[in-house]
Amino acid sequence: MKRRELIIGAAAALSVGQLIGCARVDSTQTGSVTSTPDPTQARQPRPATAPPVRALRSAASSRGLYFGAAIQTATLGDSRFRASVARDCSVITPEWAMKWDSIAPSRNYSYGEMDQLASFAARNGLTMRGHTLLWHKSLPRWAASALASNRDWALIDDHFSKVIGRYGSQVREWDVVNEPIEPNHGGNGLRRNQFYQAFGEAYIERALESAKARAPRARMVINEYGLEYNSSYEGQRRLSLLRLLERLRSRGAPVDTVGLQAHLDLRKGNVYADGIYGMMRDIRGMGLKVAITELDVAEANTGLSIERRDALVADETRRYLDIVLQFNNVLGVSTWGLSDSHSWLRTQRSVANRGLPYDREWQAKPMHSAILTAFA
Template sequence: MCDVQAVRLRSSNEWRYTRRAVIAGTVGFASAALSVQAKAGPSLKVLAEQGGLFFGAAVTAEALRLDSSFRSAVLNECSSVTPEISLKWGAVEPLHARLEMAAMDEIAEVARVNGLRVYGHALLWHGSVPQWAEAMLGDSPDWRYIRNYFSSVMPRYGDVVRYWDVVNEPLEPGHRDDGLRANAFLRAFGPVYIERAMREARLFAPDGKLMINEYGLEYDIPVEGDRRYLFLKLIEDLKSKSVPLDGIGLQAHLDLRKGKIFAKAIREFLREIEELGLVVVVTELDVKEADYAASLERRDGAVADETRRYLEVVLDSPAVRGISTWGLSDRYSWLRLTEDELASYTGTWNHEDGQGLNRGLPLDAILAPKRMYAAVARTLARRDLGR
């Protein structure tokens, strides 16, 4: 996942795009809900449920509130929603002892009214530590700050949240033998902070599934091989200490610039997770493109093929419980083209018609299903047939 600055930019970019679309009154946006509902075949959530899984997507409260067509698409396709920002510590408590829960309350209420689950993402993450907490943890480490945050959110949303990403992205290979990221929690409490967080979370979510979520585990490159190895070591250590860890989240930010996924390594990794008795959730699936100058057909085909390759491996594991994409539509993808990418493809396509967006989510910018959608649907159906 991106850093905290990118998270903040993501929210503002979404607002600008939605507002521009609403003002322009584009036909695609206005009719998007109809186009999604009119497609042939069952929705992704139905296909997932038939295979014993859930299907979800990351959302913001603003998008659900301001964009009725997007909201309809989410309700049609998803049995679970993941708050992109609203549950993170920096959003919940930007000022010490001043809780800001309105956005998270909105998402939770949409879930309650419509019979959805919320995926509890994410509690401890280096990219969303409030500035006051960074300072206080650095000056005088006090676990009470973390306990107060957990106690404020976990019971409040426990009726709709089953899975909690208690610790997000704890690893950063290349700096320590144990691979732990040098974040505010490690500096304040040492490596035991992960164990302590999991035990603390169990107090406030006695029936919840407590998860550790990690990225960069899919490709045959040294840093990702190291991360797979270090992640397994961390999990084995926690399990040996009877730490209440129920499962792991695989972010699955696929990247066509890295080649094809390393299927053998992913399969072996999942087998070891299964042997440890843990469940697995694909938490943030999307695809970063490599060639924006190609035709839409070729671009969408490349995205769909990589998605299919990945899900065919992952869904073979009986440990997997669900899939969530990081966004449902390209309209709200955090995978914005960089300034260099935009400059490289000047004149190739018209940004306003959606071609200039990264096309790495199931629905395009007008909420029409793409080939990635079909790839997800087919692999979910295959899981159903194999049960």
């Protein structure tokens, strides 16, 4: 697709004011979250009941999709978590264990935690998503220092060889570059991270080529967040991502999948259907697949009744999935965790947040039903 055609396609879904508006909103500063404890849940835990009749993986499979979730090594000690993953998932994502600073806090790589997840996946017949090879927030200090002083691509090649060489047989999708977009950094909408500073924009294409050479049968993914809502900032993020994908495709870079993180956030209102639809349409027009990689929902007000909160979370989930699942280039959906008891949102948003399919007692919530309905 030519650049002119791409930009016209994006503009059809996003007005000039929405894409280029003067006000640039930082997505981490829109609204606030009430951290009121969940008194009903604390006062009287609900009794255990039988799991839902239909597993999420079987519902997804009926559509030719996969369902997965991110897991941490620590959660393997929870028998309910293990049982739910084995029941509901066909794919798992290592939440932290495969990130560079986790697997190599020093130059001596340490595979213990990641090996545990890989072993669990193998025992339960699960494949893995490779998350993630390059991310500016998980670059170890020793590697950051080496890149800044030497600008030697051999450091990245060596990292890819170690990680892909050890786990590549279990991985179907590699998040090769995680979160490369940042319009506020100017220029071409790319984040001026450590990799950009060392190698320029070419680092993205080089990373894709390096990973593809080591995993020729796996899908190469650009994984990005902040693409779901109707603000000038997120409009710019959508457009910057589309332009990056167009440049990569025009140069023949081996990117074949776009990872849409889908960290939904009720503080921002409801998802922007036109913007998401236009982005999905243009990605499909480039011949690329889409994976929903990190779905969860941040609540706007945890002071409401549990019933009302769960309904709002489920409705937002359904709104989003109803848009993206209209497109036949979607491969699958992964949530960023399965239970509220094991969610990054507890520390990043509110300890009481209920933004995953199961609550802390492993009872399926309306969000679980919303995902099932979207797969139907």
